[in-house]
Amino acid sequence: MIALKRNSKESLAIDWVRFPLAALIVLIHTPFTDDRSDFAFYLGKAVSENLANIAVPTFFFISGYLFFAHYEKFGWNEYRNMLIKKSCTLLLPYIIWNAIVYLFLMISHLHTDGTFGDIMPWELHKIFWAQNDGYVATSLFGYKFSILCTPVCGVLWFIRDLMVAMLLSPIIWWIVRKCKLWALILFLIPWVLNIGIPIKGFGLMALCFFPLGATFSICDKDIFKYIRPGGAIISVIFVIIWGINSFISFNGNVPRVLNQLLILTGLVCILYVSYICTSCRSYRMICKLGEASFFIYVCHTLFVFYLLHYILDPLETIPYIGDSLIYVLSFLIKLGICTVGYFILKNLCPSLLSIAVGGRVNAAKAKNK
Numbered sequence: 001m002i003a004l005k006r007n008s009k010e011s012l013a014i015d016w017v018r019f020p021l022a023a024l025i026v027l028i029h030t031p032f033t034d035d036r037s038d039f040a041f042y043l044g045k046a047v048s049e050n051l052a053n054i055a056v057p058t059f060f061f062i063s064g065y066l067f068f069a070h071y072e073k074f075g076w077n078e079y080r081n082m083l084i085k086k087s088c089t090l091l092l093p094y095i096i097w098n099a100i101v102y103l104f105l106m107i108s109h110l111h112t113d114g115t116f117g118d119i120m121p122w123e124l125h126k127i128f129w130a131q132n133d134g135y136v137a138t139s140l141f142g143y144k145f146s147i148l149c150t151p152v153c154g155v156l157w158f159i160r161d162l163m164v165a166m167l168l169s170p171i172i173w174w175i176v177r178k179c180k181l182w183a184l185i186l187f188l189i190p191w192v193l194n195i196g197i198p199i200k201g202f203g204l205m206a207l208c209f210f211p212l213g214a215t216f217s218i219c220d221k222d223i224f225k226y227i228r229p230g231g232a233i234i235s236v237i238f239v240i241i242w243g244i245n246s247f248i249s250f251n252g253n254v255p256r257v258l259n260q261l262l263i264l265t266g267l268v269c270i271l272y273v274s275y276i277c278t279s280c281r282s283y284r285m286i287c288k289l290g291e292a293s294f295f296i297y298v299c300h301t302l303f304v305f306y307l308l309h310y311i312l313d314p315l316e317t318i319p320y321i322g323d324s325l326i327y328v329l330s331f332l333i334k335l336g337i338c339t340v341g342y343f344i345l346k347n348l349c350p351s352l353l354s355i356a357v358g359g360r361v362n363a364a365k366a367k368n369k
Contacts, residue, residue, distance in 0.1 A: 009278050010224050014062060016283055017274035018290030023335055024055035026300045029155075030331045033323040036250075040323035046246035053259065054266030056158060057209045061267060063162055064213030065223060067169065074173040086166055089358035094159045095128065096356060097298055101153040102127050119152065127152045129160065130200040137194060145196035147204060155301055161206035172211045176218040187211040192260060209267075224275050231272030238265035292342035294357045299338045308333060 032044025071078060102119070109117035119126045126132075134149030150157040165172075176183045190196065191208035216223045227234075241262050245254045254262075277283050308330050315329070316322040345353045346361055354361040 009275065010222060012278045012283065012287060013224065013271065013275040014066070015287040015290050016277055017058070017062070017270060018293040019286050020270065020274075021055045021059055022290070022293035022296040024052040025155075025297055026335050026338075027052045027331055028055065029301050030327060030334070032327045035323065038323045039321075040327045042246075042250060043324060044327055045249045046242070049249055050242055050245045050254070050262065051266075054263055054270060057205055057263050058267050058270055059158070060162065060165070060206050060209035061213040064165070064172075064210035064215075065217045066213075067166065067210070068173070068214050068217040071218075074170065079170055082166070082169070086163065089360070090159055090163055090166075093294075093298075093356055093358040094156055094163070097156060098128050098151050098153045105152065133200065137196065139195050140193045141195070143198055145198040145204075146200050147196060149200045153298075155297060157203070158206075158297070160201055161203035162210065164201055164203070165206045165210040168207070169214075172214050173218060176211075176215050181215065181219055181221070183215045184212060187215065194256070223271065227268055227272050228275065231268060231275075234265050235269040235272055238262070238269040241265060289339060291360070292339050294360050295342040295345075295353075296335065296338040298357075299341070300334045305334055305337075 027048050030044075030048055032048060033040045035041055068074070102121075105119075106116050106121065109115050119131065121127075128151055130146070130149040131152060132149065134146050136144050137147045138144055148157060151160060175186065179186060187208055191204055194204075196202075196204040197207070213223075215221075216226075241258065245258050245262050248254050248258070277286070312326045312329055315325045318325065342353070350361055
């Protein structure tokens, strides 16, 4: 059992990292030009297609680390209580946001072509689980499996895969109890060798990084005590790998092994940076903004942001920097609107917002209007 005290430096480091990770998620979904003569192409490749790759694995890792915090045992009573709690914090907002997106799509199709669209209202498995096979990979043993398939609200694949990992938490607990820290190798092997489960929703990344974080927690190991000694060196290695991967991606596909090295070193780097930044004066502000991370994650791809395409496109005519301005402003506007929108809703309707984000609202401050 790992005991995280609320105001400890370790706890603050985890709070701090939430907002930068949410910003990286927004960057993943920020489009950029494919014109190789424009700087925006290289900026987008380096940031959105390479640097931002560390965000989702780090979120899974932290989720696994926090999930088992404070558990001295994890029997059926603990498992049942966990399921009840997560049905409010994860399942309910997952259903709400998918339903909202589907209703919007259905009404849009009824208005434009008089149909329900590609997904019928009774196809609940497509609305709430997986619309299709998504991105399919071939495993080391030759069979195919889905590495990324989405529900109708695409970004919520992360929440679905996280819930699946949590459903398997008794198995994770048992493996770690038996294998101790050796379980880290056991959980890494399928991801390194690309051995996935051929069931949609059982994402390989979630079933690797959630258990990795859980292993440290179950074994009562403070991750920052492991990261601090070599964090600076690993961060330098991460920057070098990021540069190599970015250069390769300018002309082709990055080899899987290099992308994996980027993710592993990047995970260490961002946690190390978060720990260092808790000593900075502005860390409390970043921790405060991190409260909006779930809302940012869910809302940054909503339909209203497609209007940015029409608003920012005229900037393309600016010589040399037009496309770069569109890329940077698109990212900043989406991040800014989602962040400010969260705190406005927190003041106007905290109870409704709390339901929409699974209770991730600071209730005491929300009432202080």
